[in-house]
Amino acid sequence: MELPPTGRSQDWYGTRMKIHDLLGDQATLDARIAAVEISGLAVDSRAVRPGDLFFALSGTKTDGARFIAAAIAAGAVAVAGAAGTGTGLAVPFIALANPRRALALASSRFYPRQPATIAAVTGTSGKTSVAAFTRQIWQRLGHSSASIGTIGLVSDKRTVYGSLTTPDPIALHRQIDEITQDGVTHLAFEASSHGLDQFRLDGVRVSAGGFTNLSRDHMDYHPDLAHYLNAKLRLFRDLVPPGGPAVISADHECSPEVIAAADARGLRLMTVGTHGDGAGAGIRLVAAAVDGFAQQLEIQHCGRIYFIRLPLVGAFQIENALVAAGLAIGTGSDPQAVFESLEKLEGAKGRLELVGEHNGAPIFIDYAHKPDALAKALHALRPYATRKLVVVFGAGGDRDTGKRPLMGAIAAEEADSIIVTDDNPRSEDPAAIRAAILAAAPGAREIGDRAEAIRVAISELQPGDALVIAGKGHETGQIIGSNVLHFSDHEAVADALASRAS
Ligand SMILES: CC(=O)N[C@H]1[C@@H](OP(=O)(O)OP(=O)(O)OC[C@H]2O[C@@H](n3ccc(=O)[nH]c3=O)[C@H](O)[C@@H]2O)O[C@H](CO)[C@@H](O)[C@@H]1O[C@H](C)C(=O)N[C@@H](C)C(=O)N[C@H](CCC(=O)O)C(=O)O
Ligand SMILES: Nc1ncnc2c1ncn2[C@@H]1O[C@H](COP(=O)(O)OP(=O)(O)OP(=O)(O)O)[C@@H](O)[C@H]1O
Numbered sequence: 336m337e338l339p340p341t342g343r344s345q346d347w348y349g350t351r352m353k354i355h356d357l358l359g360d361q362a363t364l365d366a367r368i369a370a371v372e373i374s375g376l377a378v379d380s381r382a383v384r385p386g387d388l389f390f391a392l393s394g395t396k397t398d399g400a401r402f403i404a405a406a407i408a409a410g411a412v413a414v415a416g417a418a419g420t421g422t423g424l425a426v427p428f429i430a431l432a433n434p435r436r437a438l439a440l441a442s443s444r445f446y447p448r449q450p451a452t453i454a455a456v457t458g459t460s461g462k463t464s465v466a467a468f469t470r471q472i473w474q475r476l477g478h479s480s481a482s483i484g485t486i487g488l489v490s491d492k493r494t495v496y497g498s499l500t501t502p503d504p505i506a507l508h509r510q511i512d513e514i515t516q517d518g519v520t521h522l523a524f525e526a527s528s529h530g531l532d533q534f535r536l537d538g539v540r541v542s543a544g545g546f547t548n549l550s551r552d553h554m555d556y557h558p559d560l561a562h563y564l565n566a567k568l569r570l571f572r573d574l575v576p577p578g579g580p581a582v583i584s585a586d587h588e589c590s591p592e593v594i595a596a597a598d599a600r601g602l603r604l605m606t607v608g609t610h611g612d613g614a615g616a617g618i619r620l621v622a623a624a625v626d627g628f629a630q631q632l633e634i635q636h637c638g639r640i641y642f643i644r645l646p647l648v649g650a651f652q653i654e655n656a657l658v659a660a661g662l663a664i665g666t667g668s669d670p671q672a673v674f675e676s677l678e679k680l681e682g683a684k685g686r687l688e689l690v691g692e693h694n695g696a697p698i699f700i701d702y703a704h705k706p707d708a709l710a711k712a713l714h715a716l717r718p719y720a721t722r723k724l725v726v727v728f729g730a731g732g733d734r735d736t737g738k739r740p741l742m743g744a745i746a747a748e749e750a751d752s753i754i755v756t757d758d759n760p761r762s763e764d765p766a767a768i769r770a771a772i773l774a775a776a777p778g779a780r781e782i783g784d785r786a787e788a789i790r791v792a793i794s795e796l797q798p799g800d801a802l803v804i805a806g807k808g809h810e811t812g813q814i815i816g817s818n819v820l821h822f823s824d825h826e827a828v829a830d831a832l833a834s835r836a837s
């Protein structure tokens with residue numbers, strides 16, 4: 336069942352709660368306001384239903400305070416927001432010190448059920464993969480499991496396509512409550528830096544935290560890398576309770592700072608990777624070797640050595656698999672069983688996914704839409720290209736413009752043949768986005784129409800080549816202006832292959 340973006344499903348119609356029970360610890364309430372009953376929560380005036388409590392939030396584009404009158408006209412029976420934003424209203428106003436955090440806590444009270452075991456993962460790249468892997472490990476070990484993130488909600492009972500990596504608190508808690516009601520006991524979800532910075536997950540009872548890596552992304556939102564890292568560190572500083580496991584990839588420049596933040600909070604450290612604490616509670620990668628479209632791993636945990644065949648392409652998937660294994664072990668699963676389950680992992684859709692071949696050349700779809708991910712993806716595929724490594728990619732509009740030349744330069748450095756195309760231009764001029772990439776990628780070709788770019792790349796493949804179509808992964812739309820046109824790299828590849836076969 337597809338749920339409305341910020342509404343509630345049928346189940347909650349009829350639920351009524353007193354403002355005291357939602358916000359009693361977040362604001363000083365007089366008795367009259369505390370007793371007001373609400374029947375729903377809303378952050379968008381356009382989604383308000385009669386009986387709702389409307390949160391007027393100051394945002395990146397506009398200020399919810401401007402829509403208070405519209406919310407009341409739509410039936411809001413109370414309004415909450417920063418002090419001073421709601422004076423002289425016809426309905427009660429609740430002044431909050433931190434409106435976004437209060438919204439998250441109120442959401443967790445309105446939709447109160449949560450699985451007993453919840454792991455959250457953050458990091459620039461690998462979150463979706465880690466959440467999917469952790470869900471798969473738990474499921475294989477017999478737990479009813481779910482994951483929530485960029486590819487939406489996935490559980491054994493339902494799959495719901497999502498649009499944000501960390502949904503807004505109302506949508507997030509509605510989904511969490513619903514899956515708990517379905518019987519899900521184990522949830523892995525993605526904590527994006529936006530989500531952490533905007534307190535979207537502050538009402539989630541997180542049992543364990545995972546951290547993959549840090550590289551350039553979202554510099555249109557965060558003023559600098561330190562701010563970006565600090566947003567991510569909120570997972571350990573504020574959300575995982577003291578004593579809870581912190582599973583941290585130890586192989587990066589940022590790792591010591593992440594480990595220090597987790598340590599300062601009194602978390603149970605589990606470092607993973609080539610610098611992981613294999614003698615102790617962490618997981619050390621002792622050796623790795625490519626084996627066809629799989630990898631042979633030797634790892635160490637609590638001093639014991641394990642040999643695993645990881646059925647995935649890409650060195651970075653080892654990092655993701657080890658963080659996922661750490662999250663499962665840290666939340667109580669048996670290490671031997673967890674490591675055995677890694678041999679059955681399936682990659683998340685569109686993450687270095689082998690989707691076909693032409694003239695003997697493998698074709699991969701990948702979600703690399705930031706510099707480091709593109710570098711890692713191209714590097715991972717190099718062993719499969721004895722002739723040319725071909726890449727088709729673009730860059731999103733209304734997103735960090737600084738990524739574009741960096742990605743162009745990486746493609747020029749790592750690939751042998753480049754086609755620059757469109758990837759969700761949104762409100763920007765697609766040609767200008769392509770030009771910014773092309774300027775840093777001498778010799779690259781420009782084919783704006785993504786389906787055509789994919790067709791051309793496939794038609795030129797020769798034995799010994801490998802092709803990666805990067806940036807859209809699982810996505811099913813091309814966002815042009817404010818329209819979302821149906822588009823899928825998977826379908827475009829299938830069409831191109833079918834037309835060559837016929
Ligand atoms: C930049 C950003 O993070 N924006 C998020 C933020 O919106 P905002 O509060 O800044 O929105 P705004 O447009 O300024 O509006 C302010 C307030 O007025 C309200 N409003 C607005 C218009 C109106 O008519 N009535 C009304 O009430 C809005 O609902 C909002 O509450 O809070 C909203 C509710 O939580 C989010 O939906 C919204 O995500 C937008 C859609 C978005 O595109 N976010 C992306 C950048 C994002 O969050 N990405 C991350 C990371 C991706 C990754 O690396 O994987 C993610 O977690 O997905
Ligand atoms: N551990 C990793 N290190 C570096 N790059 C990675 C790693 N894991 C995945 N990638 C690259 O990043 C892309 C996205 O991976 P994934 O969706 O798992 O990460 P994510 O953190 O959820 O990304 P997003 O924030 O875009 O949702 C992959 O397709 C791959 O190119």
Ligand SMILES: N[C@H](CCC[C@H](N)C(=O)O)C(=O)O
Nearest residue numbers: 704730731734758759806807
């Ligand atoms: N969660 C990421 C996804 C980007 C995917 C890429 N296809 C693009 O549109 O830039 C973002 O919103 O920045």
Ligand SMILES: [Mg+2]
Nearest residue numbers: 462463485500
């Ligand atoms: Mg993701």
